[in-house]
Amino acid sequence: MNLKFDHIIHYVDCIESIEFPHQYIQAIQGGKHTQLGTYNQLSYIDLHYIEWIDVFDAALARSYAHTEEGRLSFANTFKDTHVQEGFKRICLRTQNIDSVKTHLEQFDIDIVGPIEMSRTKPDGTTIQWQLLYLDDKQDLNLPFIIQWGESDEERAASLKANFHDNLSIDEVTIQVNNLHESSQNWQSWYGLKEIENSENYVKLSFKEDDVVIKLTEDTEEKYTTLSLSSTNIKKDTRILFKGACYEFKPN
Numbered sequence: 421m422n423l424k425f426d427h428i429i430h431y432v433d434c435i436e437s438i439e440f441p442h443q444y445i446q447a448i449q450g451g452k453h454t455q456l457g458t459y460n461q462l463s464y465i466d467l468h469y470i471e472w473i474d475v476f477d478a479a480l481a482r483s484y485a486h487t488e489e490g491r492l493s494f495a496n497t498f499k500d501t502h503v504q505e506g507f508k509r510i511c512l513r514t515q516n517i518d519s520v521k522t523h524l525e526q527f528d529i530d531i532v533g534p535i536e537m538s539r540t541k542p543d544g545t546t547i548q549w550q551l552l553y554l555d556d557k558q559d560l561n562l563p564f565i566i567q568w569g570e571s572d573e574e575r576a577a578s579l580k581a582n583f584h585d586n587l588s589i590d591e592v593t594i595q596v597n598n599l600h601e602s603s604q605n606w607q608s609w610y611g612l613k614e615i616e617n618s619e620n621y622v623k624l625s626f627k628e629d630d631v632v633i634k635l636t637e638d639t640e641e642k643y644t645t646l647s648l649s650s651t652n653i654k655k656d657t658r659i660l661f662k663g664a665c666y667e668f669k670p671n
Contacts, residue, residue, distance in 0.1 A: 421523050421611040425631035426513035426566050427469045428592060428646055429494060432505055432662045435461060435474035444650065444659070444668055447472060448582055451541045456495045457481035464582040465648070467513075467572060468589045468631060492532045492553035497561075506663030507643035509561040510592055512610060517550050517567035524609060530555040534567070556605065560596060560641035563610065586651045588671070589631050591623075593645035595638035602635055 432438055450460035450471070457480030463470040473494070475481050481498040484490035497503055514520050517534045524531055533552035540546055552565035568575060596602040603622040606612050612624040612633060624633040636644075646664070649671035657668040 421514075421520060422627050423512040423514055423520070423565070423610055424626055424629040425468055425589070425592075425633075426511040427471050428510045428643070429471045429473055429508045430506065430662065430664050431497065431503065431508050432472050432474055435459070435472055438662065444648075444652075444657075444666070445470065445584065445587070446582075449542045451539045451547075452476065453537070453539050455537070456484050456490070456493065458494065462582075463584070464579055465584050465587050465589050467576055467579070470646070473508075489532065489535050492530070492555050492561075492564075493535075493551070504663055507646070509643065510563045510594075511566050512563050513572075514565055514567050515571075517552050517565055520565050521552055524552075524554055527605075527609060529609070530557070533565075554609070558597070558641060560594070560643075563606075588649045589646065590649050590669070591632040591634050591645075591647040592643065593634045593636060593647070594641075594643050596635050596641055597637065597639055599635055599637040606633070606635070 445463045447461040447463045450462045452459045457475055457477035458473055459476050461472045475498060478498055481495040485493065485496040485498060490496065494508065497508055521531060521534065531552065531554050534550040537551055538546050538548045548569040550567045554562050554564065556562060599622060603614060603624065606624060607614060612626060614622060615625045616623040621634055621636045624635065644665055645667055647667040647669065650668045651671045653668055653670050655670065659666045
């Protein structure tokens with residue numbers, strides 16, 4: 421199984437009026453997820469990207485969250501009416517979502533999908549993809565799986581004009597309440613490999629992707645930090661923005 425990091429979801433309230441840290445990251449209009457009641461803006465670093473997401477119809481999002489397809493989706497976040505801004509989950513990319521499902525079915529976890537999805541872009545065209553969700557009954561929303569309707573090469577060709585050539589995503593930091601168990605599970609479920617560990621953290625890598633997943637132990641489970649390298653800065657810079665931490669390091 422060969423998964424790659426695809427994107428991180430950052431929930432922001434009133435997305436149309438916020439000011440992103442434009443000196444570091446540019447965002448473009450995404451579109452609407454009509455089934456979920458959400459809409460987004462996107463920051464393509466390369467094929468790794470940040471999805472800034474908001475809700476245009478909270479009632480629709482809550483309704484979708486009560487369906488079989490939606491019960492593990494991002495819409496499930498809005499079953500709680502007091503949703504905090506910040507990173508909500510990450511997505512991993514595959515070229516064969518059916519084989520990933522077959523692999524995951526050997527474990528004692530809840531699985532939903534693959535689910536056919538689509539989004540209408542501002543130019544009226546439609547993007548299609550499939551999603552696979554999994555859940556282990558813990559507080560953290562686990563990384564989910566995506567298979568795009570186009571190959572990586574096709575997507576890179578169409579999206580290249582929006583890439584941040586000066587940036588790269590290095591690491592995602594995630595708090596879990598049982599470091600050893602989570603590390604072992606993520607290696608088994610996602611095919612990740614342990615590359616570094618200490619008493620307080622474990623770093624996991626993908627087979628064919630440079631992004632590192634850093635698990636740290638904490639009583640509160642959540643996605644905390646996105647670390648990026650930049651050729652445009654001279655010193656380490658840390659930005660707390662809309663409930664999430666962005667770290668930029670000179671490259």
